[in-house]
Amino acid sequence: MGQKVNPIGLRLGINRNWESRWFPDFKTAPANLGEDYKIRTFLKKELYYAGVANIIIERTVKRLRVTIVAARPGIIIGKKGCRH
Numbered sequence: 001m002g003q004k005v006n007p008i009g010l011r012l013g014i015n016r017n018w019e020s021r022w023f024p025d026f027k028t029a030p031a032n033l034g035e036d037y038k039i040r041t042f043l044k045k046e047l048y049y050a051g052v053a054n055i056i057i058e059r060t061v062k063r064l065r066v067t068i069v070a071a072r073p074g075i076i077i078g079k080k081g082c083r084h
Contacts, residue, residue, distance in 0.1 A: 022059035032059065039066065050075040 020036050040055050043066070051071030058065040070076055 017056075019055065020057045020059075022057070043068065047076055 019040075020033075022032065024032065036057050039057060043055055044052055047068070047070065050073065052068060053071060054069040056067040056069070058067070068076065
């Protein structure tokens with residue numbers, strides 16, 4: 001048996017960005033990581049039929065931006081083009 005290689009990080013030619021883009025404050029980092037995990041699991045469960053490929057979470061000081069990359073965005077957006 002050969003050694004196992006992580007295909008994302010150790011093979012040449014594969015570049016991939018972080019799934020969470022924010023700089024940690026050491027006081028709030030554990031809470032933010034837990035919140036990111038809960039957001040991802042909730043969205044993947046709720047939007048399963050939309051074919052969610054990636055969920056990117058970006059944090060600034062006062063805002064949280066969630067970008068969802070999906071195969072079928074019409075299911076997320078809805079018939080009228082907005083979701084209230």
